[in-house]
Each structure stands twice: as structure tokens, then as C-alpha cells.
Amino acid sequence: MELDSLYQEVILDHYKHPLHKGLSDEKSVQVHHVNPSCGDEITLNLIFEGDVVQDVTWDGVGCSISQASASIMSDLVHGKSVEQAFLALDAFSELMSSKGSIKGDDAILEDGVALAGVSKFPARVKCALLGWMAFKDAALQAREKEQK
């Protein structure tokens, strides 16, 4: 079924057992993002030291796609420099806007390539991007803070 390209086992696993879910006590920056079309929400804590993502934790409510994507993202950017993390972010954004034409590079995106099928369902792309956009916002804010 067409649906299986959307709901891969990897995604359902992340949905049922999300990584880094539950907010840390400490944080450099906290952001809260919503998807106004469906009401899904995410709160994300970022700990940032010397341009390296020390920790990302998050909490929120959402569909399997948004929850799995946040789980995959938080694990992926963990311990990475902001440059590397943003490289992955760009690769993921490209994958999401590909309408199914590319598969994604698993060397960069790891489990994130399992979300490739989402790009064929335009209404769900926003779900997949929710956590990533929250991370991007938090990282930019954290960077700005450090530069002050």
C-alpha cells in the first residue's frame, strides 16, 4: 500500500519510543512551536556550548510523523557542531520538498531518510518539519545569545 512509504517501521518505532523526549532542567534556549493547521505543539530545550549542540530535549503532542521526526532530529544533532547540524537540516528540508524524487543521504540523515515518503504527502511535510524548525529557531537564538 502507498501508505507504507509514509509509515515505515522506523517511524512507528520512533513514534512509540521517542528519543530525547522529556525536557531537561537546564537549557541555553527554549522554544515553543506550533503547527497552526492541526494544533500540534513542540517545546524544545537546547544546551549549546562553544558552537556544539550538547543536548536537545523536547516534549510535545503530535502525530506519528511529527513525533518520529522530532525524535530522529534530536538524536541526529546531538553532539554535532551547529554547522554540521545545519547541514543535516538543509538536507532534510531538501528531502521534504522533493515530492518523492530523492531518497536522502543516510550518511547525513541517518534514520531521517525513513521520512522520505512524507514528501509525497504535501499535507504532512509540515508535520515532519515541526521539530526541525524548532531546533533551527533555538540554534539561531542560542548563537545570537553567545555573540552578545
Add this chain to the structure above:
Amino acid sequence: MSSLDVAAIKADFPIFQKRMRNDARLVYLDSGATSQKPAQVLEAERFFYTHHNAAAHRGSHLLAEEASTAYEGARATIAAFIGADSDEVIFTKSATESINLIAYSFSNTQVAPFVLTAGDEILVSEMEHHANLIPWQQLAKRTGAVIRWFSVTADGRLDLSNIDQLINERTKIVAITHQSNVLGTIPPVALITSKAHAVGAIVVLDACQSAPHFPMNVVELDVDFVAFSGHKMLGPTGVGVLWGRASLLAKMEPFLFGGSMIETVTMEGATWASAPRKFEAGVPNMAQAVGLAAAIDYLTNIGMSKIHQHETELTQYALDTLQTIKGLNIFGPLDTIDRGGVISFALEGIHPHDAGQVLDQYGVAVRTGHHCAWPLMRKYGVAGTTRASLYLYNDRSDIDALAEAITATQKYFKVS
């Protein structure tokens, strides 16, 4: 058995010939968002463009005359449908615009009763669509008035226990839905209206989910304003209706200014035409108004009472059927008393967005999310619901298809 010949009705709607994903037939259960359109409506719109198209109320040629006649004829059809005078029927682009029109009129005049001052109260309910909430929030911000609201009970009814505190001498506007777009609940409009009028408040009724589904008469309702949209009642998009009591429309200020709505204009200022013209600035949405009139003719030919009876029977069948599904919880009343054919539900362990996605694989079109009623979602502690909404072209086979697809969804996500 159903009082309607659903097969014959369905045949009038070209969209039901479309094949959905996996070659499934279309099981359209999203009429609460927008209804499908019969060929008669599409043809009426097309016929206007091919035979009468010109700017209404302008020009001295034959087409201008025909366009004006068609547009005003549409107004008369809509007036008759709701038991109103033609001059009380204003065409807008949507029900949302209709409500905004009233809300703006309260902040650009000094003429009673359209004056709000700090401490005045606007009463709404917790089950309002954003379109009947945010315009009032903004009006309150502009004027210093206060928003108050009826709460919703756990079983999806309005909590009337504090109605005499909520409706008091400070209450100036009561804006209430005629039927919840999430729960299907029909609030006690007569009771609320009589109490509101006793304190001199104006009653605004959001009839988006009622006008398409059961007979409505503005004189019997005794409210002051009624707003509804064309596209939810088989009509085209881009046309809505505002009905207002003639005595109020005479005092009410317009909020869109320009051509058509004036009486005289000088370089220093202008005076307004009388209602409804003063509220219809610009060349009107003639083809859409004509399409809406054709939709109303279609509904009237079948009979609003028969449509209501059909939907009530089908709603009961849907409530009974869905309640047999384990792990499915319905929000809102579980019987058809003061309740229409809008059924929201949650599936344990499955987010509404995921449920809608799988249902779509079976051709079942439902709405998922917060339904533009975010406060109500917060009240129930959910991010959203899955909503099936019924209309005259639905029958039991659609409910059965929904139930089967729900069961398949639960299997897919391994929650059953």
C-alpha cells in the same frame, strides 16, 4: 429506511464519479468543512456567465439589467428561505466576513445600540468556531469590552448553570453558534435569546452548521443577526450571507466603503445607500449569489424537513455504529436530541492526523485537527479530533465504510 432517495441525489453531484486513492469510491464525510455541489448549481453559475454577465446595478444595457435581476432574484430566494425580507439580506464573501461586518460596526459609530464602552460584556461560548470568537475578541480589544463565555459540559452541552450571571445588564452582544461544528450540539437559542433581549443585548447567531441542515426562520428565532456561508449548503465558495433586523441595519455603519454603497458623494464626503446596498461595496459576487440561490432551490425542492429527518436518522445510525468500535471515543452528545450530524471522535493510540491519512486510503474523507475551535480542544485536553460530518448525499453505506476504515486504521497502527 431513509426518507430521501440518496442514490438519485448522489447522481446530481459530479464529484461522486471521481475515484479516490486505491481506486476507492468517494465517501465524503467532510460537509461540515464544505459541501459538494450539484450540477444544477454549477450550471446556474455557468449560465449566468454565458447569458447575463455584466456588473449589477450599473450600465443601461440589457445584460446589466439581467445581471441586476438575477442578483436581486437570488437575494429574494435567500430571504424566502429564512423567512426574511429581501432588504434584510446582505451578500458577503463568507460567514466570516458577515460576522466581522457586525463586529466592525460596533466600533465605527456613536449610534446606539452599536456603541461599546469599557466594562461592557460580549458573551460567546466555549464551542464557538474561531470565526465567531476572534472578531469579538478584537472588538473587545478596541473598545475595552470584556469577553465572557458559556462553558461546555463533559457531554458536550452548553453549561447553563450560570446563565443569569453571564447575561446581565452589562451584556451588549451575545454571539452564539446555532450548531457546534465540532460536537454537533444545538444550544438552546430561544432561551438564550429571550434572556439576552430582556437585558437589551443584541443576539448574533452563527448559522453556518444549521442553515444547510434544517428549516430556519429568522422571525421565529427572534435573534438580531444571522450569518451563514453558501459553500456549506451546496452553493459556491465566495458567497456568504448576513441577515439583520431591518431596524438595526438602518442604524448600522458599513465597514467596506467604495462603489455601489453610496447615496451621494462629494470631494468632502459621502452618504450611504440604504440596506442592503450600503453593506455591499464594489461589484458584487453575482454569479456566486445566483449559484447559492440555485443551491437553495435544490434544497427546497427536496425539503429541508426531509433533509433534517434523513440526517437525524443517519446521525443516530452513525452514533450507534461508531460506539461499537473498541477504542473509539465520541466527543459530544450520544443521542440526536438537539444535535446535528457532526461527529467528532478520538481513537486511542492514534493521532487524528494519522487516522485521517489511513482513512483517506479507503476513500473516506474526514476532517482532522482542531476544527477552528482550539479553545474547545483545550477544554477536552486533546490536540485535535477526527470529525465525520453528514449531509443529504450520505447514507448508511458511507457510515459502514467509515467504520470499516476505522477498524483497518486500528489494525494498521496495531492498537486493536
